[in-house]
Amino acid sequence: MSDVSGTHEGEQRGAWGVLGILTSINLLNYIDRFVFPAVSESIKRSTLAPTDTQIGLGSTAFLAVYLLAAPFFGAVGDRANRMRWVAGGIFLWSAATALGGLARTMPELIGARSLVGIGEAAYSAIGPAILADYFSEKSRGRAFAIFFAAAPVGAALGYGIGGFVDAHWGWREAFYVTGAPGLVVGWFLLHLRAPMKSAMTPGRSANPFSSYRFLLRNTQYRLTVLGYAAYTFAVGGIAAWMPVFVQRAHGVSSAVANSQLAIMLVVTGIVGSLGGGWIGDRLLRKNREAYLWLSAITTLGAAPLAFIAFTTANTTVYLVTLFAAELLIFTCTAPINSKLIDMVPPGMRAAAMALCICTIHLLGDVPSPTLIGWISDTSSIQQGVLVIPAAAVVSGAIWMLAAWRGGRLSNAQVVEA
Structure with a gap:
């Protein structure tokens, strides 16, 4: 259900402050998530000596736990004490990140990365639901654009900080450095005497089980999430x-590779995310499925550019085409998440995000790192990454179908609780 009319009181009182806090936390979220791939090549050359498949399993293990924990946090995220769950999640994922630096075997490192998934699941399910309560539909795309711009910027910082610390002191120290700030933030939020309070839309939260049943019956929600899974x-x-x-x-070198990717992520992430949120909100005035149409078109446009980037031997062509592909990919970040929030009642927002998280990771980036690693072990990394543009085509096609079907769905089916 979308709150088309009216504006939340919090949009004038404290909304932007809440957005700033949640965006800063989201930045730490992605820094800790992306430090692992930044130092993977050094880990491979270390005494742990993992195969590419085992390195891929490190990412897969994190995501497997992340998606399994998400439904629980979706159930509690539409109720009271949400900021305490967020604070606990921050503390857990940051401590687990630092523990990765103490690993003496690959199973120990994989176990630490798995714990990171629990903490990040709490924030990823609850954070957007809190934010949505402060912004009406007409401005939510722009708010989400700022919030989700922290994802590529945080990923870039994870690459950049991880690569820099790895080059100068080692991969273990990279985990210590990136994990430490979150421990401070988590402790601070847990000890607040007056926890930050949400401007929740009035009304009783739905039973979590009935929420999930409603979501699974919603055709457009299912299609949107399936397209998101291919995108992921x-x-x-x-x-x-x-x-x-x-x-x-x-x-x-590792330092050069991570620096290039960090700069590219920052620029494309900020421009793409903010631009997508602004364009989506503008187009929404003319077409209620604008978020989906915009996401479908930009993702389909990114696929051929990514294919060129992964097959060219010319470094300049690689950099230009990958930059363009990432710019288009990030354009749909705010619109697609805004669409997921807008199509459900306020009391189901955390549940909607949680079920989405579970599905997109189960079908998306849980299998993809390991699959690419397996193809790399049996062939080459150049062959392995070719599954990426193929997945982008599938994502764009599903979102296009969701947008087309969305125009035919009755309002009763969209807003039914």
Whole structure:
């Protein structure tokens, strides 16, 4: 259900402050998530000596636990004490990140990365639901654009900080450095005497089980999430393997590869996310399925550009086409998440995000890093990454179908509780 009319009181009182806090936390979220791929090549050369399949399993283990924990946090995320769950999640994922630096075997490192998934699941399910309560539909796309711009910027910082610390002190120290700030933030939020309070839309939260049943019956929600799963398959492959691909295919050092990717992520992430949120909100005035149409078109446009980037031997062509592909990919970040929030009642927002998280990772970036690693072991990393543009085509096609069907759905089916 979308709150088309009216504006939340919180949009004038404290909304932007809440947005700033949640965006800053989201930045830490992605820094800790992406430090692992930044140092993967150094881990491979260390005494742990993992195969590419085991490195891929490190990303897969994190995501498997992340998706399994999400439904629980979706159930509690539409109720009271949400900021305490967020604070606990921050503390857990940050402590687990630092523990990764103490690993003496690959199973220990995989176990630490799995714990990171529990903490991040709490924030990813609850954070957007809190934010949605502060912004009306007409401005939510722009608010989400700022919030989700922290994802590529945080990923870039994860690559950049991880690569820099790895080059100067080692991969273990990279985990210590990136995990420490979240421990401070988590402790601070847990000890607040007056926890930050949400401007929740009035009304009783739905039973979590009935919420999930409603979501599974919603045709447009199902299609939107399935398209998001294919999108996540592609993005997960890029996130886990781009530093390794650049080093092997173009013969650059770990520091250079991570620096290039960090700069590219910052620019494309900020421009794409903010631009997508602004364009989506503008188009929404003319077409209620604008978020889906915009996401479908930009994702389909990114696929051929990614294919060229992964098959060219020319480094300049690779950089230009990958930059363009990532710009288009990030354009749909705010619109697609805004669409997921808008199509459900306020009391189901955390549940909607949680079920989405579970599905997109189960079908998306849980299998993709390991699949690409397996193809790399049996063939080459250049062959492995070719599954990425194929997944982008599938994503764009499903979102286009969801947009087309959305125009035919009755309002009763969209807003039924």
